[in-house]
């Protein structure tokens with residue numbers, strides 16, 4: 001398996017796009033290898049079926065130029081801090097050997113996003129331990145960043161995505177079953193009540209702080225590592 005520059009985990013297909021779709025596109029445009037791993041098939045979603053959502057995820061992945069999109073098939077609303085889930089995620093990190101890993105921010109109104117955040121943090125730690133699953137080569141991830149899904153907290157890092165924002169819009173629109181109210185038997189959820197406009201407004205407002213059009217924000221528990229001199 002070819003090594004990835006970036007590996008992004010989400011609880012559900014569409015999490016990565018909401019948080020950092022434009023940043024993903026910016027990286028793939030620059031020729032970097034980006035993979036997304038969804039922990040679940042979002043089978044508890046009120047709208048759309050697993051099959052439809054997988055088609056939507058495939059379309060969004062193509063728009064963003066992902067090298068790989070995988071799904072661990074863990075249970076939706078059944079993510080818990082337990083050894084098997086941590087091990088599966090650890091092995092995914094060791095498979096793709098990324099320099100950077102991204103996970104949902106550690107606070108969010110959806111408990112699965114919170115749990116995904118926690119599980120990935122544990123797995124990044126385990127990935128470097130040579131005595132954890134000694135049959136698989138360990139990987140030291142340079143930095144773990146957290147992206148925002150539903151709630152907004154103060155980011156420590158922001159990427160200028162002004163030039164590539166349209167790709168994020170298109171990738172999110174690919175998830176029509178989640179964000180639109182067209183079709184039969186649709187129930188109203190926070191996602192199809194102006195959600196995409198709110199995501200765009202969030203990214204627009206963050207851009208304002210740098211006098212640019214759009215920015216995506218990230219948090220880290222480690223200081224940002226840069227070369228000042």
Ligand SMILES: [Zn+2]
Nearest residue numbers: 011012015110
């Ligand atoms: Zn989600």
